[in-house]
Amino acid sequence: MRSTLLASTVLACAGWGFGVPSNSTVSAVEAATKPSTTPEARKEPIAGTTLEIELVKVPGSADGSIKPLWVARTETLWDWQDICIYKRDQKDGASGNAAADACTRPTKPYTAADRGFGHGGFPAVSISFDSAKAFCEWLSAKTGRRYRLPTVAERQHLCARSGITADTMKDHAWTFENAKDATRKAGSLKADASGLHDLYGNVREWCVAPDGTGVLMGGGYEDKASEIACDTALPNTEDWNASDPQFPKSIWWLADGPWAGFRIVCEE
Amino acid sequence: MIEHAPVDRRTFIQGVAASAAVMAAPGVLAAGRRAEALRVGVIGCGGRGTGAAFNALEAAEATKGAVRIVALGDLFPERVEGARKGLAEKGEMGTVAEKNCFTGFDAYKGVIATDCDVVILATPPGFRPGHFQAAIAAGKHVFMEKPVAVDAPGVRTVLAAAADAERRKLSVVAGTQRRHEQCYLEAMERIHRGDLGKVVGARCFWNQQGLWDVEPRADRSDMENQVRNWLYHAWLSGDHVVEQHVHNIDVVNWAFQAVPERCVATGGRQSRTQTKYGHIYDHFACDFTYPGNRFALSMARQQEGTDGRVQEFIHGSDGVAELSSGSAAILGAKAWKFAGKQRNPYVQEHIDLQSSIRGGAYLNEGKRIAESTLCAIMIRMAAYRGKEITWEQAMNDTEDLMPKVLQFGPNPQAPVAIPGQGA
Numbered sequence: 168m169r170s171t172l173l174a175s176t177v178l179a180c181a182g183w184g185f186g187v188p189s190n191s192t193v194s195a196v197e198a199a200t201k202p203s204t205t206p207e208a209r210k211e212p213i214a215g216t217t218l219e220i221e222l223v224k225v226p227g228s229a230d231g232s233i234k235p236l237w238v239a240r241t242e243t244l245w246d247w248q249d250i251c252i253y254k255r256d257q258k259d260g261a262s263g264n265a266a267a268d269a270c271t272r273p274t275k276p277y278t279a280a281d282r283g284f285g286h287g288g289f290p291a292v293s294i295s296f297d298s299a300k301a302f303c304e305w306l307s308a309k310t311g312r313r314y315r316l317p318t319v320a321e322r323q324h325l326c327a328r329s330g331i332t333a334d335t336m337k338d339h340a341w342t343f344e345n346a347k348d349a350t351r352k353a354g355s356l357k358a359d360a361s362g363l364h365d366l367y368g369n370v371r372e373w374c375v376a377p378d379g380t381g382v383l384m385g386g387g388y389e390d391k392a393s394e395i396a397c398d399t400a401l402p403n404t405e406d407w408n409a410s411d412p413q414f415p416k417s418i419w420w421l422a423d424g425p426w427a428g429f430r431i432v433c434e435e
Numbered sequence: 436m437i438e439h440a441p442v443d444r445r446t447f448i449q450g451v452a453a454s455a456a457v458m459a460a461p462g463v464l465a466a467g468r469r470a471e472a473l474r475v476g477v478i479g480c481g482g483r484g485t486g487a488a489f490n491a492l493e494a495a496e497a498t499k500g501a502v503r504i505v506a507l508g509d510l511f512p513e514r515v516e517g518a519r520k521g522l523a524e525k526g527e528m529g530t531v532a533e534k535n536c537f538t539g540f541d542a543y544k545g546v547i548a549t550d551c552d553v554v555i556l557a558t559p560p561g562f563r564p565g566h567f568q569a570a571i572a573a574g575k576h577v578f579m580e581k582p583v584a585v586d587a588p589g590v591r592t593v594l595a596a597a598a599d600a601e602r603r604k605l606s607v608v609a610g611t612q613r614r615h616e617q618c619y620l621e622a623m624e625r626i627h628r629g630d631l632g633k634v635v636g637a638r639c640f641w642n643q644q645g646l647w648d649v650e651p652r653a654d655r656s657d658m659e660n661q662v663r664n665w666l667y668h669a670w671l672s673g674d675h676v677v678e679q680h681v682h683n684i685d686v687v688n689w690a691f692q693a694v695p696e697r698c699v700a701t702g703g704r705q706s707r708t709q710t711k712y713g714h715i716y717d718h719f720a721c722d723f724t725y726p727g728n729r730f731a732l733s734m735a736r737q738q739e740g741t742d743g744r745v746q747e748f749i750h751g752s753d754g755v756a757e758l759s760s761g762s763a764a765i766l767g768a769k770a771w772k773f774a775g776k777q778r779n780p781y782v783q784e785h786i787d788l789q790s791s792i793r794g795g796a797y798l799n800e801g802k803r804i805a806e807s808t809l810c811a812i813m814i815r816m817a818a819y820r821g822k823e824i825t826w827e828q829a830m831n832d833t834e835d836l837m838p839k840v841l842q843f844g845p846n847p848q849a850p851v852a853i854p855g856q857g858a
Contacts (some may be wrong), residue, residue: 279643279743410779413482
């Protein structure tokens with residue numbers, strides 16, 4: 168009855184359908200790897216909208232090098248991204264807060280950046296590293312909490328804790344084998360041991376390398392499951408925006424990066 | 436150095452045509468010149484025109500040919516300066532002498548009067564017919580962005596100039612880059628050889644969210660505000676259905692190897708109603724009838740918060756082809772999926788143009804892009820007027836959207852069209 172559940176959730180959450188009943192954060196996790204303890208989760212509303220971002224608390228590493236972290240349960244949705252780009256939090260003359268209004272927001276794309284894969288409830292794609300960072304800065308200003316992209320080390324920590332193996336990948340990840348050449352609704356497969364969805368598949372996720380540059384990690388809907396290593400980092404390259412026909416090329420949108428998305432983390 | 440003298444487009448075009456006829460060069464470069472650099476002038480130095488200049492240089496690099504950008508023209512000085520600075524990054528091939536930089540409504544004349552071999556036409560589409568006519572009259576090869584007109588008089592001007600180009604073997608490539616994109620080329624080969632069976636219908640879409648805008652300012656004239664915010668004024672863009680959706684209709688025409696006989700269309704303006712959005716619509720839907728009782732659904736939307744889809748579907752008796760930038764597949768008896776590598780189509784179109792100019796396969800896409808442009812204009816006519824429009828009606832239509840005089844000053848905005856209440 169997964170599809171029924173999804174449909175009703177979408178309606179109830181005004182388009183924010185990632186397939187987890189709004190009053191429960193446990194069912195998807197139980198359906199997955201049955202961790203010994205229930206992950207701690209919370210919801211952060213985006214002021215001026217009806218949207219919430221669900222965060223899962225992930226414990227730090229045993230050696231203390233990775234601090235405990237609140238991680239978005241899903242990849243960043245178009246629903247959230249649209250608020251930032253199209254200033255949908257300022258409808259009907261209502262203003263956002265001054266700090267958020269002062270943030271540089273990505274420009275509107277020249278074409279359908281969602282590639283027709285799906286929009287409401289789907290992970291944002293075609294997103295550049297700068298765009299992903301700008302979203303975090305805007306959301307931080309908007310909410311007063313510190314959101315950012317995960318570091319490579321944090322990402323590797325999430326992968327190590329995921330409990331996902333080559334044998335169970337198909338239950339967790341939208342890949343070449345099951346995604347049919349498009350992203351799928353975020354969170355529509357089983358969560359991993361930490362309570363996170365789509366860590367391995369659907370879209371590749373921007374992370375920050377030790378030198379501050381952006382790298383894409385994890386697999387996307389076009390990648391073969393056998394070739395997805397959760398902790399492999401692809402360095403940012405101009406090839407991902409080679410066919411942007413404008414000069415200067417967009418710093419916000421990747422014309423050739425239909426699998427480029429991101430997941431946010433919060434330190435508090 | 437903006438020129439404020441009023442210019443009547445019909446008069447000056449005739450003047451250019453008359454003087455250029457004497458000095459027109461033969462279309463194919465003489466043998467001794469084939470090894471020399473092709474000299475390119477750019478008319479319209481916004482993001483796309485400058486981008487196209489880079490693509491022309493990248494095409495030369497990819498083919499070990501030689502190309503130089505030698506002249507720049509734009510209505511606005513800062514656009515010329517931005518392009519000049521940007522292109523200078525390419526070194527000598529992108530370095531343009533100051534004397535070859537032109538601004539104002541007449542900038543195109545300055546560019547055409549230089550010794551360039553090729554011009555890139557990338558101003559807002561409303562100016563294209565006059566610029567194309569002048570370029571061909573002066574014996575230039577042309578790369579022109581789509582669409583190539585915003586009204587039927589403009590389409591007729593382009594058709595006449597394209598025929599002139601054909602006679603003189605001047606090469607013409609249009610910025611419908613799908614025609615130069617490998618996945619589309621392979622898909623069309625399969626469609627035309629019958630892999631879908633009999634082609635019976637099509638659906639095509641350019642649905643996206645909102646686009647850029649330049650907020651009108653009180654210290655600027657109507658004319659300046661409109662040209663800077665050109666998407667939202669039909670005399671400049673043709674409306675978004677012409678400006679963008681022409682790509683998808685061009686693909687349907689390509690698949691059908693025909694142009695439509697008639698269309699009915701609807702459209703309106705619901706979410707983009709503020710003053711800064713001019714008078715154009717934000718959504719259209721159209722039903723085309725093609726020869727042989729074949730039909731095509733076409734849809735174009737620019738509304739924030741809506742699902743995106745930029746794609747064409749070609750339906751046959753034995754299958755359907757699904758086409759979009761970077762991917763193509765056939766579902767059905769002869770299933771296929773494009774798995775090859777392809778070159779950036781925005782570069783490939785310049786490789787193909789440069790090859791044609793240097794004596795390779797001759798390319799003149801002028802007639803074809805004029806016809807595809809007219810198809811998109813038919814949608815706007817049918818939607819704005821609330822009437823069925825036949826191909827002949829569209830082709831012979833007399834509505835001329837261009838202001839009578841081009842100068843910075845008053846230029847009242849067209850009203851929002853209400854179907855059934857207009858011309």
